[in-house]
Amino acid sequence: EEQLVESGGGLVQPGGSLRLSCAASGFTFSNYWMNWVRQAPGKGLEWVANINQDGSEKYYVDSVKGRFTISRDNAKKSLFLQMNSLRADDTAAYYCARGGTTGNWVAFWGQGTLVTVS
């Protein structure tokens, strides 16, 4: 069964750092683009970043460029999001999500981890 399990969320002060992890199982992790998507409390979905299969291509939404870094370890079937210089408006549930087989839409979602900046 396909599974994505996020960890690393929590409470952090403004200006602080946090590293999110996502453990994948049930599919060939190295075959897929991977994404981070966030959702502020009571708000809609916001795509944050993604990374291609071998980690050579990375893309970010403007609001996190220079502060967040996405990375992956295919041997460990893991995705990461290093978040620095955190701000109150980064408060959200962060979802790890697999890309599609035939396109780069978000095809499968983890359960999310909550990051609170306060």
Added chain:
Amino acid sequence: DIQMTQSPSSVSASVGDRVTITCRASQGIGTWLAWHQQKPGKAPKLLIYAASSLQTGVPSRFSGSGSGADFTLTISSLQPEDFATYYCQQANSFPFTFGPGTKVDIK
């Protein structure tokens, strides 16, 4: 960046109703569009990809259509488990963007 809009923002409907949600992109995106369903307190779930392809395991009462800039998600006969918020997502160019969501609730 490509902006996504959805209409309506919310709709009240009854079990058995036909429900149609519209998504519009600020520029043409071909068929690089997905639809996701999210229930309260849960992670989203992919319903439709490539504008009209049904994700495995999704009931056939869900369908998608459109290309270019205008897309629709149709639920042919609303079921109790379909009350949720629906989001469109473009995957044509970075940064990927989601629509603001359409909440389907009970009339």
